[in-house]
Amino acid sequence: MHLTDQTRPVCYAQMCRVAPIRLLRQKLSSRTIHQLKPPGSNVPRGPCTRPTIRTLPLRYIQKPATMVTTTATQTTAQTVGTVRITAENMQRLFPEINTSLRESVARSSELEGYDAEQVRLMDEVCIVLDEDDKPIGSASKKTCHLMANIDKGLLHRAFSVFLFDPEGRLLLQQRADEKITFPGLWTNTCCSHPLGIPGETGDTLEAAIVGVRRAAQRKLDQELGIPAKQVPLDDFEFLTRIHYKAPSNGIWGEHEIDYILFIQTTVDLAPNPNEVKDTKYVTADELKEMFQDPALSFTPWFKLICETMLFEWWGSLKDLSKYANEQDIRRM
Numbered sequence: 001m002h003l004t005d006q007t008r009p010v011c012y013a014q015m016c017r018v019a020p021i022r023l024l025r026q027k028l029s030s031r032t033i034h035q036l037k038p039p040g041s042n043v044p045r046g047p048c049t050r051p052t053i054r055t056l057p058l059r060y061i062q063k064p065a066t067m068v069t070t071t072a073t074q075t076t077a078q079t080v081g082t083v084r085i086t087a088e089n090m091q092r093l094f095p096e097i098n099t100s101l102r103e104s105v106a107r108s109s110e111l112e113g114y115d116a117e118q119v120r121l122m123d124e125v126c127i128v129l130d131e132d133d134k135p136i137g138s139a140s141k142k143t144c145h146l147m148a149n150i151d152k153g154l155l156h157r158a159f160s161v162f163l164f165d166p167e168g169r170l171l172l173q174q175r176a177d178e179k180i181t182f183p184g185l186w187t188n189t190c191c192s193h194p195l196g197i198p199g200e201t202g203d204t205l206e207a208a209i210v211g212v213r214r215a216a217q218r219k220l221d222q223e224l225g226i227p228a229k230q231v232p233l234d235d236f237e238f239l240t241r242i243h244y245k246a247p248s249n250g251i252w253g254e255h256e257i258d259y260i261l262f263i264q265t266t267v268d269l270a271p272n273p274n275e276v277k278d279t280k281y282v283t284a285d286e287l288k289e290m291f292q293d294p295a296l297s298f299t300p301w302f303k304l305i306c307e308t309m310l311f312e313w314w315g316s317l318k319d320l321s322k323y324a325n326e327q328d329i330r331r332m
Contacts, residue, residue: 110142110146111142114180115178115274117274118178119180121141122141123140123141125139125140125141125195125196126138126139127156127157127194127195127196127201128155128156129155129157129257131243133205133241133329135196135201135202139156144156145180145181145254146251146253147250150245150253150254154255155243156193156257157193157212157259158191158194158254158257158259159193159194159212159258160188160190160259160260160302161188161189161190161263162188162189162260162262162310163231163265163267164263164265164317165265165281166264166266168264168317169281169283170281170283170284170287170314171281172188172189172279172282173188173276173277174186174277174279175187175277175299176273176274176276177277178274178275179275181252181253181254182299182300184297185299186302187298188299188305189220189224190219190223190224191299191302192215192219192223193256194208194212194214199214200215209238209259210233213233213236216231216261217236220267222272223271223272223275223276224267224269224271224272224276225269225270226268227267227268230265230266230267231263231267235263235265236263237261237262237263237320238259238260238324238325239313239326240323240326240328241258241259241329242257242329242331242332243257243258243331244258244301246301256301257329262313262317262320264317287306304332308332309323
């Protein structure tokens, strides 16, 4: 006997395995489910015998999504819930996440009225140190330069580049008026911070020197337009570290362990006006004359270095080996 679509038996389990659930719902909504009597029943079969069927009403039941886990002895089901991530529960759920940048942006009243690009740079991540120059964390540039935090002891890593031309003249820069800290002041060639990123962070002196060299190469390009190929990493000579603290105004300041890097080379300059107001190559005598000019102002770290070791180092520019790689930190 030929069975039509209305009378053909349907295996519900087979349909679930084969048909997509959406198509299955469409089919089930327009027809009945036929259920065969189980094998081994006593229904006599012959040439004209047809299976006994009965209809089941279709009812769709919506259940919450479940996650099923199985073991050799038991099966458990757990309802999956979606947790909404907020600033309040972020640290509890993900303790490895650094939330200092969120806090920096949220508390931006100190940055009102400053240049937009310089404000953006205040969200860069600096390396937070103990007094022995060991990295113990990271924080935004803004957080590290607030005097309220500096007065509590917050300390970060920095570098100062002294670039000399083949004649032995030192390249100075005058910081742009847009700068948030120490605007308009004259200083050494480049002074900035290695970032808390792979390649610029190091927990040993050797690794830290590699990191500040990379940061110096990056910032010489960003501030002065000096191509990286003109200042190869291996040409930076590390001399020493200085630890100093200096206020810029009542809100901002510096508290750094500063890596001193010397390099002598020929470079092409294309200063970034948002970073650098002016540049000048000077001899040692010309720099001393600049210090006598009351109309000129200098950054505190540059004055400290000049008043202690700069001119002695400068006099040995041809051979700095006896000054290089000093292990102790100079406390200013």
